[in-house]
Amino acid sequence: MIGFVLRRLLQLAPVLLLASTAIWAMIYAVPGGPIGAIAGDNANPEQIAAATAQFGLDRPVLVQYADWLWNAIRGDFGISIRGRAPVLQLIGERLPATLQLAVAATIVSLVIGIPVAIASALRPGSWLDRVLSGWSALALGVPTFWLGILLILVFAVELRWLPSASAYVPIWENPIGALRNLALPALTLGIYVSGILARFLRASLVSELRADYVRTARSKGLPERQIVGVHILRNALLPFITIVGLMMANFIGGAVVTEAVFTYPGIGRLLIQAISTRDYPLIQGCIVIILVLYIAINLAVDVLYAYIDPRIEL
Amino acid sequence: MKKIASRTLSILGRLLASKGSALALIFLVGITLAAIFADFLPLNPVGQKLANALKGPSATNWFGTDELGRDILSRVIFGARTSLVTAGGAVMIAALVGVPIGLVAGFFGGWRDAALMRFVDVLLALPAILFAMAMIAVLGRSQAAALIAVGLTGIPSFARITRAQVLTLRKRDFVTAVEAFGGTATYNMFRTILPNSWSPIFVQVVVLCSVAILLEAALSFLGVGVPPPTPSWGEMLRTGKSYLHEAPYYAVLPGIVLTLTILSFDVLGRALSGLLEGHRDPVIAPRGEGATP
Numbered sequence: 001m002i003g004f005v006l007r008r009l010l011q012l013a014p015v016l017l018l019a020s021t022a023i024w025a026m027i028y029a030v031p032g033g034p035i036g037a038i039a040g041d042n043a044n045p046e047q048i049a050a051a052t053a054q055f056g057l058d059r060p061v062l063v064q065y066a067d068w069l070w071n072a073i074r075g076d077f078g079i080s081i082r083g084r085a086p087v088l089q090l091i092g093e094r095l096p097a098t099l100q101l102a103v104a105a106t107i108v109s110l111v112i113g114i115p116v117a118i119a120s121a122l123r124p125g126s127w128l129d130r131v132l133s134g135w136s137a138l139a140l141g142v143p144t145f146w147l148g149i150l151l152i153l154v155f156a157v158e159l160r161w162l163p164s165a166s167a168y169v170p171i172w173e174n175p176i177g178a179l180r181n182l183a184l185p186a187l188t189l190g191i192y193v194s195g196i197l198a199r200f201l202r203a204s205l206v207s208e209l210r211a212d213y214v215r216t217a218r219s220k221g222l223p224e225r226q227i228v229g230v231h232i233l234r235n236a237l238l239p240f241i242t243i244v245g246l247m248m249a250n251f252i253g254g255a256v257v258t259e260a261v262f263t264y265p266g267i268g269r270l271l272i273q274a275i276s277t278r279d280y281p282l283i284q285g286c287i288v289i290i291l292v293l294y295i296a297i298n299l300a301v302d303v304l305y306a307y308i309d310p311r312i313e314l
Numbered sequence: 315m316k317k318i319a320s321r322t323l324s325i326l327g328r329l330l331a332s333k334g335s336a337l338a339l340i341f342l343v344g345i346t347l348a349a350i351f352a353d354f355l356p357l358n359p360v361g362q363k364l365a366n367a368l369k370g371p372s373a374t375n376w377f378g379t380d381e382l383g384r385d386i387l388s389r390v391i392f393g394a395r396t397s398l399v400t401a402g403g404a405v406m407i408a409a410l411v412g413v414p415i416g417l418v419a420g421f422f423g424g425w426r427d428a429a430l431m432r433f434v435d436v437l438l439a440l441p442a443i444l445f446a447m448a449m450i451a452v453l454g455r456s457q458a459a460a461l462i463a464v465g466l467t468g469i470p471s472f473a474r475i476t477r478a479q480v481l482t483l484r485k486r487d488f489v490t491a492v493e494a495f496g497g498t499a500t501y502n503m504f505r506t507i508l509p510n511s512w513s514p515i516f517v518q519v520v521v522l523c524s525v526a527i528l529l530e531a532a533l534s535f536l537g538v539g540v541p542p543p544t545p546s547w548g549e550m551l552r553t554g555k556s557y558l559h560e561a562p563y564y565a566v567l568p569g570i571v572l573t574l575t576i577l578s579f580d581v582l583g584r585a586l587s588g589l590l591e592g593h594r595d596p597v598i599a600p601r602g603e604g605a606t607p
Contacts, residue, residue: 014432015432015435015436015439016439018432018436019436019439019440022436023448026448026449026451026452027451027452137577137580137581138577140580141524141573141576141577141580142573142576142577143528143531143532143569143572143573143576144532145531145532145535145548145551146551146565146569146572146573149551149554149555149558149565149566149569150566150569152555152558153558153562153565153566157558157559157562164558250441256443256444256447256536257443257532257535257536260535260536261555271444271447272447272536272537272538275447275448275450275451275538276537276538278451280451283448283451287440287444287448290440290444291439291440294439294440294441295439
């Protein structure tokens with residue numbers, strides 16, 4: 001088990017290293033360089049010189065890179081230019097909000113996606129199957145930001161049941177308040193992802209239904225409910241774990257748009273603010289942290305998968 | 315040439331035979347024509363009349379007016395131009411870079427394959443929307459930046475699909491025959507393998523159009539896409555969202571056009587995939603919420 005994790009880590013390390021190097025190099029290559037952003041566009045030569053010395057930008061490029069990388073490995077992404085606070089602290093304040101939304105959205109997508117997939121897989125080609133496949137296509141095609149706007153219009157503007165802007169309320173402090181704030185963003189993200197999940201699970205259920213063990217179970221006279229619920233679902237859900245994991249990983253960074261629709265204070269909104277104020281250390285920090293989480297979740301999924309399915313060698 | 319024309323016609327005929335893809339095709343042709351000839355239509359996307367601001371749909375302004383009294387329908391049609399040009403350009407960049415990468419990686423294998431595919435993996439390491447945002451942070455906000463950023467996120471899918479196609483063709487007799495007669499690798503890749511790989515690449519072009527339009531709109535919605543005053547669908551939804559109480563149609567109507575465009579490309583892509591390759595669902599890895607954001 002430990003060997004498996006280490007091997008996967010060794011495979012992932014180069015991707016992480018290359019990607020973070022690319023992020024660093026991209027920012028370094030900004031016209032005017034990072035110094036323009038730090039000192040401001042109207043800085044006089046003395047201010048520029050002072051800022052250059054302060055941030056060590058007069059050193060050779062490779063030394064700067066090595067320094068940045070070493071600090072990044074230790075979790076130090078420098079000080080935010082606008083926020084005047086350590087980048088890691090700013091990200092740490094926003095991360096719980098994003099994680100809470102990611103978990104809620106995953107639950108919504110499973111609650112919608114699994115029944116839809118089972119219902120349409122049991123009778124492939126039936127009218128129900130076609131209606132539900134249409135639903136999946138719609139869930140995938142409707143832009144999340146427009147869906148979010150529609151949900152706000154219905155539930156916040158017309159019915160006034162839920163707030164149109166969602167604050168972050170930790171669920172263990174105030175469960176009702178947290179759910180009220182999470183409902184619309186989680187529904188928006190969850191509906192989109194339920195389309196992917198339903199499509200994927202339906203395909204794997206349909207292929208499992210044709211497997212030999214299903215015929216054996218039927219010929220033994222097992223009730224259909226037991227065949228589907230116990231035998232098929234267990235096998236079909238295995239590859240499904242990978243997809244759910246990928247979705248979770250995607251939520252961390254990909255929820256940018258949903259967070260913007262509901263002005264939800266997650267890491268995505270932090271990144272947008274960082275980009276619009278050209279806060280380069282914060283941009284680098286946000287992207288690297290998202291990348292690390294993304295890769296960590298992928299690794300966790302691989303390990304979980306190998307743990308559940310004994311056919312995969314550890 | 316005649317053969318290609320008749321094949322195109324037969325595919326077109328079969329597309330029109332199915333209700334869904336016929337509707338999608340008609341919608342896309344309609345919106346493309348409107349975008350091309352927008353200058354000749356009685357439209358005014360910039361004319362401001364503050365007294366006329368935020369008026370609901372009427373006989374003169376079918377989609378109503380925005381916060382500056384501009385006609386929303388005009389802006390939606392001129393926004394179609396922005397969306398289609400950005401998405402089309404982005405898909406072209408993605409194909410022009412991605413297809414050769416896939417060709418070389420699949421044809422030679424070995425270290426070239428490993429190096430090129432690692433490069434592609436790095437592009438895939440981040441959700442598309444984040445990657446595009448990071449690119450725009452570097453390039454500055456402009457239509458060209460949006461086009462390039464969206465285009466770069468599309469490279470991996472072209473590279474992978476082309477590579478997979480090359481791998482299935484690489485050991486076929488007509489390819490080894492060219493090699494045996496002394497045809498160069500370049501000749502073999504571009505004149506022998508590529509012409510036999512058009513179907514999946516073409517399907518990917520259509521599928522990626524829907525992804526690119528969605529991504530461009532998402533960037534504009536976040537305020538980092540095509541800068542105003544150029545009309546764009548994402549930007550209209552962004553502004554419309556501030557007027558949900560006074561003018562709900564402002565965000566809803568442009569959103570319908572955006573959604574129909576994305577869905578049409580998606581329906582068309584899946585229909586083409588069925589016709590050209592014989593299966594129903596093209597396998598595209600979902601990325602981010604915008605991919606697929």
